[in-house]
Amino acid sequence: MTSPTSPPPAPPAVQATVGDWGPGPMSSAPVLAVRSIGPTMRRRLVLQYLGAAVLIASIAALEDLVPSMTGLAAWLLQDPSSTATAPLLAPWLHVLLLAGVALLLSLPLAMVYVRTRARLKYDETLVETVIVLPVIVSGILLVVKDSLALAFSLAGIVAAVRFRNNLKDSRDAVYILAAVGVGFAVGVGSLQVAMMLSLVFTAVELSLWRRDVGSDHERTLGMLCLPTATPLDIGRKQKGPQPVVKMAGAPPPLPLSPTAIEREADEVVLRVYAADVDEGKHTVEQVLDEMAKRYRLHEARSTGHGHVTLDYVVKPRKRHSMATIIDAVYERGAPLVLAAEVI
């Protein structure tokens, strides 16, 4: 077993005390980046499902007094030929209760969508759709009910109107289907099915998200600690030069240097971390000769243990971005250039 780092030359002796770091407010317990829903969301989900359960129980109790839902349909359609008994419950109230159930069962779907989608994939119009769709679907089914003629009419109307829309994420289609499923079940009066469908969907989606199943291929040995707010597209292959990505969990940026850097508005500071000062400078300056309009070495700092930091003030040429300059530094500098960034 070897370690390439050799004992250093004696640096200036500095007395260090624990107090130099300040009071150290952070807990020493390890923190796991586990995805979880917060107490507020948990409370809201429970309240929504409780509300839905109470409404369903109320409707079931009332329906014991009403022989069938056919009466409601007949009343709504004002079909004089219908022999069905009119419901004891006022139809408008019945429809309102069913719409309430549909709404209460769709809200958890929308909440889960908002919580589990990464910012880049998030589609705010879908949230509204998922909330409203079950209400509309259940309403349509209440109107159509057993009428074949109305069903054909509805199909004709739907065919006439174009609903084509590209979803940002194919998984969004699942939410649409779940919303339609809930609305359908409510519309045909299978309220317990609607409740279970919403509950199971919510539980499964949260479970998949919590376990980060979609990115399981990234895990090594089945385990991975993640920063709390990881953009999901980091690490995916992208065409062209990689953008300068800022990511949660980054060590805090280092101070530029003890002296302020004087620079023009169109100049940036390129910091290069290298294992050898001469090789590092040689590589970077070779790249900058090609890709920069002008540049100057502001500072070279060494830790005294083989590691050196080079700060260049750079004005890139018009046809080169800093991202392409960094790409070139990495490409030509290996293995003596460890990293490069714009600060």
Add this chain to the structure above:
Amino acid sequence: MGELAVPRTPLDHRRGPDEAPVVLVAYADFQCPHCAHADGMLRALLDRFGGRLQVIHRHFPLTDVHPHAQLAAEAAEAAAAQGKFWPMHDRLYAAQDRLGERDLLRHAAELDLDVDLFGAHLVQRVFAARVRADWLNGQRSGVRGTPTLFVNDRRVEGVRGRDALAEVIRAAMSARG
């Protein structure tokens, strides 16, 4: 499968011989419990493969979820400056619930390091740039969590358990002939 953006450098901390046909680079965080678990597996694999495997540690502190990870990484570098990277590395993983400032000084004392020098390095953030460099090249290689392993510059994905990882290493050995 992702590629390692920066292959083995002279400053990397290495276990195992340089001439080993398989080089495993691990991006890890001293406060990450999965990294500690993975490190145990890597040590077992080093024993199993003898001189045919080299393991490299690179820092990838997830500072927003592991508040002590950055300083622990700098502490490991400060220990490296006194020739004791791996003893400090093992100690930090073994005592993940003791990574506070006082704990780090205690670890340094127990490893017979020059505690004044060690503390001075930490206070002056001498090795913050070194840790930052590892983090940056990890990010460039597509690392977003810890532990992330690369075998012969290729990212290891979807491997579960020591035996599966051993298979990957064996396959890399075969590919090298």
